[in-house]
């Protein structure tokens with residue numbers, strides 16, 4: 001049996017679900033939060049919530065790297081494109097709403113916006129046309145930030161600048177842990193991000209907040225084991241940091257990637273769509289690499305944007321306060337074909353994931 005199939009074994013999943021029922025408290029609500037679009041897909045697609053006791057909730061936190069890009073940063077990318085700079089970006093950023101328009105709208109208005117599959121593609125495009133100005137809109141968490149850093153260390157052509165919109169996950173988790181009305185009892189920490197930053201980055205959650213924290217992989221059994229480990233810690237009254245995803249995540253993480261990021265970026269307070277400013281949660285280019293900063297070279301800076309469109313509840317979906325189906329626009333005015341809010345745009349957005357599963361259910 002391949003490793004993938006092993007982590008999808010239905011009999012084993014049933015046995016873990018039984019253990020979850022055994023160990024879960026019989027009274028009161030337990031709320032476990034994950035912060036990863038891929039975890040949300042696994043949980044929704046494989047119906048993991050239906051296997052849990054009624055009093056154990058698993059909610060989706062701000063784990064979609066595209067959904068949390070604030071409108072002001074989309075507006076900056078749009079400004080750049082409308083100034084005649086060729087803006088390169090990943091495909092799922094294209095339709096994320098800015099205050100007035102998305103990058104796709106700017107493209108429809110004649111701006112040059114090109115989808116790339118990696119930052120290296122942006123470097124290649126810029127090298128091919130040295131007389132044209134290019135910018136790469138660098139979006140993502142600690143998973144994608146190292147590739148931006150590595151390309152910048154490689155001294156890309158001077159006609160390529162970077163609009164750095166990378167965000168850092170643990171500060172967002174701290175914000176959630178401190179939201180009293182969210183009443184969280186534990187975290188499933190994101191597998192991909194953790195391969196880079198390592199288990200050590202989450203020590204604060206059991207130590208300071210008393211929250212069981214388990215790094216988990218992305219297969220259904222990874223997630224079920226993660227939930228079981230959190231519930232077991234709660235039943236023992238001994239919150240700690242555990243690693244379910246040992247096959248990919250180490251205590252230290254990827255130290256080379258961390259070094260690259262430290263050499264290229266500084267950490268500043270960052271605005272997250274729907275969440276406001278989170279202390280020390282954003283990477284910007286440091287002084288040594290300011291020559292690659294699109295803000296400075298092309299004079300773009302937008303301080304405030306309109307993050308949430310009228311009627312959209314993304315600010316509540318992003319912190320798991322409501323389910324997508326509780327938004328009155330879900331699959332009515334807001335669909336994957338015509339998204340109103342950022343959570344319906346990216347394949348990692350909670351609303352988009354729920355919409356896809358709803359479509360699959362109605363087709364079956």
Ligand code: SF4
Nearest residue numbers: 313314327334341351
């Ligand atoms: S369904 Fe659409 S409008 Fe409602 S919260 Fe989700 S993205 Fe926003």
